[in-house]
Amino acid sequence: MTTAEKQKIAVIGAGIIGTMSAWQLAKRGFDVTVFEQWNSPNDRGASAGESRIFRTIYKEGPQYVPILKKSRDMWQELEHNQSSQVLQMCGGLMVGHPDQADVAAVISCAQAADLDHRVLNATEMSAEFPQYRLDDDEVGVFDPASGVFRPEAAVLSARKEAERLGAVFHPYTRALNIRSHSTAVMIDTQNGAQAFDKVVVSTGPWANELTGFDHKVLTPQRLVALWFPARDVPLHAPENMPVSIRRHAEGGFSCFPTLDGLSVKILPHHLAWTELDTVEDLPRFIEPDFVRAAEHAVARLMPGLEPIPIRVSTWTEGFTVDETPILGPIDADPRIILAVGMSGQGFKFSPMMGSIVTDMVESGRSADTLAAMDANRFEGSRS
Ligand SMILES: Cc1cc2nc3c(=O)[nH]c(=O)nc-3n(C[C@H](O)[C@H](O)[C@H](O)COP(=O)(O)OP(=O)(O)OC[C@H]3O[C@@H](n4cnc5c(N)ncnc54)[C@H](O)[C@@H]3O)c2cc1C
Incomplete structure (x- = not known):
């Protein structure tokens, strides 16, 4: 041009x-x-x-996989051109019962798009990824082409x-x-x-x-992140701990390895993401019941974390219907x-x-x- x-x-x-x-x-x-x-x-x-998840095996459907693979190449190009590391490929897990909708969708996406993956039972998970506590009938689906962003x-x-x-x-x-x-x-x-x-x-x-767009189509929502101290920090570092999405009756969340040298970030999904009239309404205050419910999920499902958050913060994102x-x-x-x-x-x-x-x-x-x-x-x- x-x-x-x-x-x-x-x-x-x-x-x-x-x-x-x-x-x-x-x-x-x-x-x-x-x-x-x-x-x-x-x-x-x-x-x-602080962190975001990159994943290639996509519960939202295999139609996204070509976009995700091309994005991965472009992230590498950006890192190369800027001499910066923004995406650390630590692998990723979807953890839950194999019949749970998102767990089943991940397995089906991996098969449909012929993506490398492993399905680990509860015993294999506790040997390889002891950061996560599974019930006996749960599995972890490992995606080697996942990572954590800064x-x-x-x-x-x-x-x-x-x-x-x-x-x-x-x-x-x-x-x-x-x-x-x-x-x-x-x-x-x-x-x-x-x-x-x-x-x-x-x-x-x-x-x-x-x-x-009206709010029936597009709405800002409030998301809450909580950081829980790791008892063994190296075990929860990205070199040893994959990012994950957890599905369980007592707690669903995204989970990020330690990036601050101290704690693991948990983003609850099972607690309501409230709608906001405008972004300017985003509250810093979090209801004690919300924090208590997140603490309960961590105590139940993340054995290596102190179930007492040292940081809690609110964020917003635009969601379509x-x-x-x-x-x-x-x-x-x-x-x-x-x-x-x-x-x-x-x-x-x-x-x-x-x-x-x-x-x-x-x-x-x-x-x-x-x-x-x-x-x-x-x-x-x-x-
Ligand atoms: C807590 C949380 C966790 C998430 N986890 C993940 C994850 O693990 N993996 C993943 O892939 N995605 C994740 N997402 C989603 C992802 O982060 C967002 O989809 C993405 O960051 C959206 O980027 P954006 O540029 O659209 O919005 P923004 O980053 O909000 O950028 C919009 C920008 O527009 C500016 N702006 C607005 N109005 C005006 C105006 N009138 N004039 C000038 N500037 C204006 C704002 O100041 C802002 O900087 C998460 C989102 C949140 C909130």
Whole structure:
């Protein structure tokens, strides 16, 4: 692309989806401007909180596996170009009864996509992964192509790679409005209006504000993370402990190996993820009953942890009603491309979200996207 042909593309929101989009757009020669209301990275949105899971055997379905495999290659490319480590491949486990829906889905995905995996019974699990306590009839499904991310480092690396390739970031610049004109798409900020050829909206849990989706379609939700001290820290380090998703009648959670030299992060799934009216309503306060229930799950299922959390924090993410991202140009103005509603899944495949966004900026479509993510499937629910 020559300079004269360079299309001007704006990216609104610089969490992991916006920074990955900026990287991919800049890599393919677009003139990229990024607006972020805070800085990038920041701890206000969905792309922070010490750790995230990468997994390849996907309970959400084998249709995601090609996107996950390509994302893994792109994570490696980013790490290589930025001389940084953001993803440590420590392996991953899905732990529960083989008839439990997510455990069964993982086994079926591994078989359908012909992915390396091992199914360990309770005795084999206690010998190989004593960090987890299983009932006699439970299993652990091991995915060697899983790992743990450092999300803040990942956002920073994606931003720096985008900047290296020419993208320009405007931190502390909130996009107030998007206006469609015949010759350009206008973005209003506190610094005035700017004209672009196309606009990518990657505003995460704030997405209702600029996209106009109602809360029946897209809602910010509160997620809670708790850190429990490990009695034997090396045993719970990523070199010895896989990331995991646990399914059990007394507790369901994501579990992350020690990254702070002290504790294991647990993200309960079995306790309600409450809906928020807006991200600004995200409370820091956690109800004592919530913490007590998480303590009970840890005491019951994680034998190497003190069931007393030393840190508790709240986070937010944008969830769609079908728990599938919203990705692509909108019919009302195809110059506006949405990449929102990642629904608790977006970190691991964010490089491919950036690549698909870039395909759509280039040609309006992408061979890599999934029909289920179509940005117009909720048309009629936007104001
Ligand atoms: C606690 C938690 C655990 C998770 N665990 C996993 C996991 O293990 N694996 C996984 O793959 N995924 C996981 N996810 C999901 C994943 O982290 C998210 O899908 C992903 O981070 C979403 O990124 P985003 O860029 O869409 O949103 P964000 O990171 O929130 O970025 C949106 C950005 O837009 C900015 N913004 C909003 N409005 C405006 C505006 N008007 N103008 C300018 N800037 C604006 C915000 O400040 C923000 O920086 C988890 C999410 C949470 C919250």
